Amino acid sequence: MTTTPTNSHSRFTFALLLWLLTLGCANSSVPPEGTSVTGASGGCGHFTAYRFNQARTLAVVLRVDEDQIELSDEPTEIVLGPKATGVEVEVYQFGQPAGEYFCDDVGGDPEPIAKWTVTGGSVSISRTAGKPPAHLSNATHKISAVLRNMTITHTTTGATAHFGDVNIESVWVGWIPG
Helix, strand or coil: CCCCHHHHHHHHHHHHHHHHHHHHHHCCCCCCCCCCCCCCEEEEECCEEEEECCCCCEEEEEEECCCCCCCCCCCEEEECCCCCCCEEEEEEEECCCCCCCCCCCCCCCCCEEEEEEEEEEEEEEEEECCCCCHHHCCCCEEEEEEEEEEEEEECCCCCEEEEEEEEEEEEEECECCC
């Protein structure tokens, strides 16, 4: 049987389409479905707080500029979006488990394979002073944050998705990472 140019062209187009779909999935323009961000939480700096999924391949990161937002023991409610000042929330995806990516300038963690910016939703942040554990003696306070009803936008493709809610509970912050 002789293959016509049309058949050959169709097979090539189909193979190319499959390859592009596979490549697109590897670049993770949308976070994995059903991902639950209930793994380890941590914090550092002035301040950065984060929470991973159980596999440490997806993380939600909250950064607050305390010069622009005054925090107290009472929850401070902030609406997230393009007009929000003093607060930034991002979602990072890694191809393999990350360790201390957000609070360690030494290196060794994998680079993110995808990143989203939170463009909608809200965050409630409360701060408490206290004496940190000995291994965090330079921390200045502990924070808890509840991120609600987040909408995320992929930083490269512009794709948007609903991400849901994440709790970052009782993490020490307030020192320079190192």
